[in-house]
Amino acid sequence: MTDSQDSQPTQALSRQDAPAGAADAEAPAEAAAPTGLAALIRKHPTAWLAGALGVVFLLLGTGAVFAGIASGSRAPVSAPIADATIPPRPQPSTTPGASPVRTCSVAPVMADPRLANLSAYVVNANTGEVLLDRNGLVPERTGSVMKTLTASAALQILGPDGRLTTQVLDGASPGVIVLKGGGDPTLATTTGTVYSGAAQISDLAAAAMQRYEQLHPGIPITEIVLDSTMWNPSDRWDDSWDRKEQADGYQAEVTALMVDGGRADPSSTVSTRTGDPIGDAGRAFASAAGLYGVTFSTGSAVSSTVLAEVQSQPVSVLVAQMMSWSDNVLAENLARVTAKAMGFDGSSASLAQAIPGALVPLGLDTAGVGVRDGSGLSALNAVSPAFVTSLMQKARTGEANLGVMYNALPVAGVSGTLAGRFTGANAIAAGQVIAKTGWIDTAYTLAGIVNAADGTPLAFMFTSIRDGISSDAKEAQDTLATALFTCGNNLSNN
Template identity: 35%
Template sequence: MGRTSKIVTGGLLVCALVAISIPVGKEVVPGLFPQDQSSTVTTPAAQLPPAALSQVASVSELSPDAPLPDAAALSDQLKEALKYDGAGTVSVYVSDVLTGEELFSADGWTARTPASNQKLLTAGAALATLGPQTRFTTRAVTGSQPNQIVLQAGGDVMLGRDDSKPNEIMGHAGIATLAKKTAESLAGAPGPYTLAIDDTMFTGSTLNPYWPTEDVAAGEIAPIYPMALFGARYVAGELTGPRPHDAPVEVAEAFAVALERAGVETIGIITRSKTPEGATELGSVQSATVDEQTQYMMQWSDNYVAEVLGRMVARKLGEPVTNEGAVYAVRKSVRNLGLPMDTIWTVDNSGLSVSNRVSPAQLVQYLNILLKNPASSAGQELKGLPIAGLTGSLSDRYIEPPSWEAAGVVRAKTGTLNLVTALSGYVVNSDGRLLSFAMIGNGLTDGPAPLRTVFDNAATVLAKS
């Protein structure tokens, strides 16, 4: 990145952070700024940097009288931007959110592998079914054997080793805090204690048969359990690299160390044991909210968190808490939000499988449902969409010309597999019109990077339209 782009990105970050921090209903349109002096006169209010918090525009404030883009001119511009001479198939769909009118379609109704754009559906299902303010509880309870402590999983896979961090999402609930609470409950009771794990909340196979074995080996996903440290990573903030194959054991080992530091001696090997009826709670810690977890999942495209949230949806709906039950539950929840699922094929909730199929037009339909009601529970997922050039999986994109003209303006979910790239989201164009879009490329034998640049340029066309 050149010095100029660093300055531009830094200026945008200030605006974006203000926009992200505002209340629900004011978060759908990020703060923006004019690209040069000549554009200042015509830049709409929705694309100006906020001078104060109260002046940040929201979708509800967008004027229905803002003109629609000229469909013919937009089509010509998009076709030019979407020129791609590499191998593979490309499907694109663009809609006006207010009217639902199709503005552009290039094979837009053809079902494609969406990669992590699948997480759009998972996030909405989790928020609508579980509730944005729901938290998952990890407990230490008395076991069925004398002097036994059972570490009971509750769906929090973002546990930290240290004390709880109330201002963080990852590590919001800390194992050291749980150990201290447990030690306080056991004060005066003779030890030592044995330690067991109850991770029976999830059932069935811990790996989805539709996931490529090479992706599992590469650490794109790990065996799914209802309890893990750092999203089933060894270190907080890691996005690649090896993962633990038995996440609950990692948690239990960290808990044993923390108990020793808190003055509680543990002996023997860690076993698995179902929590007995009438067990006494010794301590508990609670996760970040579902709202916060979905935002993290969307920002960083976390496969593990997506799959766990899907299973928690299944549990809430009384479905089997398995791979299949989670997929069924998310589909049911999304259908209840208003998106027909008859021609959408899903086999997981993270988008890691190449067997998933959804068309760009259907993703746009879904986005329009959220954008028309951003204050709904499901609509909270809009806050988690990465901002071009600023946050999450878009932080290193839109930082070079010509796409940097849309930095801070485009908000979209990315998707990447070896032969797939996808981008779905929304933008307020230069006339103040809210547009939604989805772009999917499959069969990219040259890799996803060249088409990713094409998609960014196409989204920039929408921002300038």
């Protein structure tokens, strides 16, 4: 306490014990003045009272301790707190920036049942920030969006200026020549081919005949060896493909020697495909060379003497043709040639390593990327929407020749497989969605860049999956892409 207790009044003793032998003595006597301890208590009674109480409590506490010991219980004892060094709380190296609150939701659009089982992934293509993620990290079938991977791989390995070469070589003996395929499916039998500017087999035949006659004057050609051994000629059709794709006109057998992409009608992008692409190439050459009655055999060239050769257009042109109308045959042949150039055998099985391997130098994480073919026709392809959006980000900036692929993508309402899409209410996004379409019997896909109304470029991929999926999914995906165009960087993941 801080207040003084000495000012409180003291009281004299009213009675003292009588001295021994003076019992019953009642005579009053003057009280003697207190001395010693009594005097001290009288002078400071309050202080002594407080002290006395403290002694009482001390004695009671001591008794309790001993009572506890006697009864076998333990009284709580306060241990002294040792000095301890408390480690500093970890601090972030940088202060995180504020994240904008985005309010533009596309959830009602994604609820459209026409989208079937939807996966979607959208990022700001400038910053990489994820704006929308619906199962976007899960590998899914791609449809023809797989061609973006094939094109990117070919551009990395073959280069935009690379060309595919078809040759005629001298045979093992006079009278024999070898027609050797180099993986060019665009070699044309007519100038009216869908592959505008393609090498003509008539030019190859004329040059080869002229050179042969110089080397073997007067000796007629009686045999043409058809060499399609750039990869195994029997490895021409993936067992996960439906054979109706051949009759419907979307896919041909994949051989290193062929003409017109295997089409029955070279002038039509969709045309029934041949069942004998190697034989068709041999017959077309013989006809162009004026060789009638010759026999055909298959095998590998023995001589290294080249009589003539023609080259395809540059890979950059082939990629543009492949992407524009989603040419499956071009995709498969480019994939095989790419694998071969990487040291693989060019088989369909080698694509699983070759295509992802070609993309690793781009800094893309290819773990989990499953490649079954180069065209996307197989439902066994498995690539996540997140991976494709990362590829699209790089393509948009033209990194490592990928601008060739990006510039070849169809444009909404303008070109390629998107020319007739984005109509009606979706027309506001026409010209602003640059994307690759995809379609197989169990999926519709769309992936590319949306140049949003607020100026933000958005990289995206949509995958809609369902057995027997309806073509209505295309319009639903267009509507979703238009919603991205409207939201821009305000796109909410809610």
